[in-house]
Amino acid sequence: MKLRFTKMHGAGNDFIVIDAIHQDVSFSTEQWCRLADRRFGIGADQILVVERPTTEGCDFRYRIFNSDGSEVEQCGNGARAFARFVSDKGLSTERSIRVETMKGIIAPRLEEDGSVTVDMGAPRLEPGALPFDSAGLDGLLEGTDTTWPLQVGGKTVFVSVVSMGNPHAVQVVSDVESAPVEQTGPEIEAHPRFPKRVNAGYMQVVDRHHICLRVYERGAGETLACGTGACAAVVAGIRRGLLDSPVRVSAQGGELSIAWAGDGTPVYLSGPAVTVFEGEIEIGNT
Numbered sequence: 001m002k003l004r005f006t007k008m009h010g011a012g013n014d015f016i017v018i019d020a021i022h023q024d025v026s027f028s029t030e031q032w033c034r035l036a037d038r039r040f041g042i043g044a045d046q047i048l049v050v051e052r053p054t055t056e057g058c059d060f061r062y063r064i065f066n067s068d069g070s071e072v073e074q075c076g077n078g079a080r081a082f083a084r085f086v087s088d089k090g091l092s093t094e095r096s097i098r099v100e101t102m103k104g105i106i107a108p109r110l111e112e113d114g115s116v117t118v119d120m121g122a123p124r125l126e127p128g129a130l131p132f133d134s135a136g137l138d139g140l141l142e143g144t145d146t147t148w149p150l151q152v153g154g155k156t157v158f159v160s161v162v163s164m165g166n167p168h169a170v171q172v173v174s175d176v177e178s179a180p181v182e183q184t185g186p187e188i189e190a191h192p193r194f195p196k197r198v199n200a201g202y203m204q205v206v207d208r209h210h211i212c213l214r215v216y217e218r219g220a221g222e223t224l225a226c227g228t229g230a231c232a233a234v235v236a237g238i239r240r241g242l243l244d245s246p247v248r249v250s251a252q253g254g255e256l257s258i259a260w261a262g263d264g265t266p267v268y269l270s271g272p273a274v275t276v277f278e279g280e281i282e283i284g285n286t
């Protein structure tokens, strides 16, 4: 069987995007892994699948698979690529669409300058939403946020826990370049206090409207940018009293912009969505 795909990226976070409206797409975990493999497949951080909606009032259903084959709840950079893809392929003629995900509805909008802004919905901040097991831990109140002590690499680090549909643990570092992302990222991702694993964010505050961010992503390792990670970091930074909206987020692969008006309100993520190439792959060979 031949599968048509489009390779895209959003600030260097790269995707295989598949139209599952006009093709039959039902793969095993091993097959998703193989497609995402950078040596044996096409290569990507995530695979994004475009389906018909199952919820009234939505235009599409959006499914997301990490490069380790796990299906996940949300992907912010992917949401921008998704919106660009359905427009470029003529699957939608609207500039704004409503998209059903595993954890709620998001609303991407194509901007005049070619960027895409996504209403990612309101963050959830209670530990159970990630889930994060805070039993027996003494949280530290910082601004209106509670940070939690985690034992990592023989040290205690304090993290904010934020759900953007998917789980994030965000720590503040003094210098993002020298932050121990490769060393402690895998340990935080698999920390027993996060039963569904977690995305580990390392945020350097440059000023009240600018951060530098690296994210060790659950199921994908460190990526060049993480959209939901950027949302989570800015939410944590605003709640800790370190940042004011809007915030420019410098990731290794590009720039994102986040706006958030505070608790109970949606987070808006803006940034690029770029098509790299299109192709066809013989699934039997993957």
Ligand SMILES: N[C@@H](CCC[C@H](N)C(=O)O)C(=O)O
Binding pocket: 013, 045, 046, 066, 072, 073, 074, 075, 076, 077, 078, 166, 167, 199, 217, 218, 219, 220, 223, 225, 226, 227, 228, 229
């Ligand atoms: N790159 C993404 C997040 C993808 C999912 C994440 N790795 C998870 O497992 O939750 C983004 O741009 O948000």
